[in-house]
């Protein structure tokens with residue numbers, strides 16, 4: 001029987017915010033091992049770049065797709081291709097540029113793997129995952145299933161995967177261009193990201209309300225630099241919460257609460273929260 005590699009970990013090791021307590025990690029390197037891995041309650045982690053995990057960790061298994069789901073090396077310039085969910089997005093964006101393929105440049109700077117980028121419909125105002133996504137392959141209820149992109153209700157930072165689905169592959173369609181053109185578009189995205197902090201974070205904490213920017217709202221409320229423990233509203237950008245060293249989930253939650261108390265517009269969290277069931281979002 002195909003086996004997963006199972007070990008206890010601290011989720012702070014697997015998240016970019018470097019917050020989160022213990023869990024059982026199931027590292028899966030072949031689709032068949034998902035049958036056993038999904039036999040008990042589970043969650044799926046990608047690059048952990050949009051997660052706020054409780055200090056108590058999570059009781060569910062945490063499934064992570066291993067190296068055999070990373071297809072970066074086999075991407076050689078096809079316009080249409082299936083790629084594994086553990087393919088790192090930054091490498092994919094760079095490689096598409098070198099191969100003169102357009103469609104992914106808006107995703108420059110998003111530190112995801114493909115599965116997490118699809119699950120969040122990651123993007124910027126210069127482009128999002130839904131621009132290139134055609135189809136996904138998910139493992140759900142013990143079997144593989146293919147779903148067309150239009151069945152996923154892709155919208156701003158939103159995708160609707162079937163309950164419990166583990167996304168294993170995605171089919172993308174890119175457009176022929178040339179490396180310089182693609183690079184020029186990437187330079188524009190890069191310039192737009194210059195004001196974002198470089199230290200430990202999980203990207204923007206809140207979604208932008210329609211027609212406005214949560215970062216602008218938090219900044220206008222004078223909250224940059226507001227701090228609880230080692231969690232701080234970034235000085236560079238109001239919608240980034242940075243971990244100055246040893247922030248806990250408790251610090252981060254208190255800071256989120258204070259931000260909400262001091263801003264007039266209701267702000268919806270973009271991060272996925274793990275281990276806070278029963279508490280308000």
Ligand code: FAD
Nearest residue numbers: 046047048049050112113115116117119120122123167203
């Ligand atoms: P994770 O954070 O690990 O997981 C996110 C969600 O996806 C979870 O619900 C998880 O269960 C689910 N998931 C992950 N993999 C799978 C899978 N294989 N099958 C089923 N479900 C899965 N986001 C943007 O949209 N635009 C940005 O410009 C942006 N900039 C960022 C900059 C920084 C510095 C950081 C740290 C983050 C930024 N983010 C941005 C947030 C984050 O990168 C995205 O939300 C990204 O899509 C998360 O991908 P991930 O692989 O890290 O997923």
Ligand code: EPU
Nearest residue numbers: 124125192203204206207208213215216219236237238239
């Ligand atoms: N602004 C301020 N103060 C701040 C931050 C922003 O006044 O502290 C103003 C800016 O001057 C600008 C406007 O708000 O006029 C928009 O700011 P920015 O260009 O930085 O974009 P954003 O709306 O804050 C969004 C995404 C980012 C993405 C960038 C680049 C959301 C929640 N955020 O930020 O995505 O990288 O655009 O396109 O949609 C993420 O989702 O995690 C993320 C980082």
